[in-house]
Amino acid sequence: MTGVLLVDDHPLFRTALSTAVRRVRPDARIVEAPTLADAAARLRDDPGISLVLLDLRMPDCEGFTGLLTLRAEHPAVPVVVVSASEDGETVRRALSFGASGFIPKSASLETMSEALETVLAGEVWAPPVCTPDNDDGTSERDGASERIASLTPAQLRILVGLRRGRLNKQIAYEMGVSEATVKAHMTAIFRKLGVLNRTQAVIAAEALLLDSDAA
Structure with missing residues (x-):
């Protein structure tokens, strides 16, 4: 059974993520955490968690700190960023910091399900984004x-x-x-x-x- 940890401080969006997860894995065991500290504790205490869906903005973390912390402490557990910050630079940096995927919060339920299928199959999923051709830093x-x-x-x-x-x-x-x-x-x-x-x-x-x- 797949254990999926949903890390987001908004209960309604955790519900939406749970729905997407169950479309892909009906028997998935859903675990929820409203803060990064709760997420870290869940991962320490529950070895059955095999995927983390992480919001970038929560009360106790800023920017990519949460992603880096979870990746450093639990490198074997893939982390997918689910964020309202959907610009190409944020997507690219999340992947460079070790995210296994990036799902925009504006994505449809079908797109979320497709992304989860891809990540659970061991691949990386990210939305098509436009990046500039010139080197702007x-x-x-x-x-x-x-x-x-x-x-x-x-x-x-x-x-x-x-x-x-x-x-x-x-x-x-x-x-x-x-x-x-x-x-x-x-x-x-x-x-x-x-x-x-x-x-x-x-x-x-x-x-x-x-x-x-x-x-």
Whole structure:
């Protein structure tokens, strides 16, 4: 039996996703989570989950942070992004961050079902999108995305803390670790991102944001 985790803070849309899943897998076991923290706990406690459908916008995560966190902690479980942010750049970046598919929230039930069939068959599904032929910074963003994707879950949390302007002691308190541990992680973060200081790390962290968040 396929275990599918629906991660979205809107109950009505979780219902719509559940309907799409059951069209493809009538015997699927549906598990729901309204926050990223709930989703992480479900995945830790339920080894039977074999697919995650994830919204990018929830109260406790921003941009691609949730996707990166789940992929880092559970690399064997495919994650499909289901989002109202449907522009080509968001789709491309989600796939570059490890999503197994991208389903626009505006998609019809038939399209959602087609996408789920494709992903459950082990393939990647994404909507046809128009991308510019000229290089408008895409290569640079791809490089930043790859470097951020190499961070561990703990390093990712610290990077998000840096972007939010947190001090080392504040990040340490929120994570339940020592300041020395945070500093050690920051050294690794700077190395992986190819930066020299906090300011440059914060600039690199902008790759985590959706374009509408950065605007």
